[in-house]
Amino acid sequence: MNNLFVIATWSILVYGIVVLLGGVMGYVKAKSQVSLFSGVASGIALLVAWFICRQIPLVGLGLATFLGLVLFIVFVIRFFKTRAFMPAGLMTLFSLAATVIFLLGLLSGGGLLT
Secondary structure: OOHHHHHHHHHHHHHHHHHHHHHHHHHHHHOOHHHHHHHHHHHHHHHHHHHHHHHOHHHHHHHHHHHHHHHHHHHHHHHHHHOOHHHHHHHHHHHHHHHHHHHHHHHHHOOOOO
């Protein structure tokens, strides 16, 4: 496995934990049950993608790429509604970066980028 593929795989774990903790922080700071539910559900889904990636790498990275793209779209919409950098703007940028890393790892693991 190449380095990009390994970096992408471990980035799923990091991104999943950040999303999960972000949902919890949204609940603690703003008492937002929507943030809690969506953050925990998305974080767990990303952690499942990481576990899958350890067994079937292309499937796990494909799932993580899809989840990252969905979260990117959600945070872009939230950012344009609130116009607030924290947390929507920051998570938009973080989700975009994570999705690009996942996609590059997916492409490199499938032999399309070498």
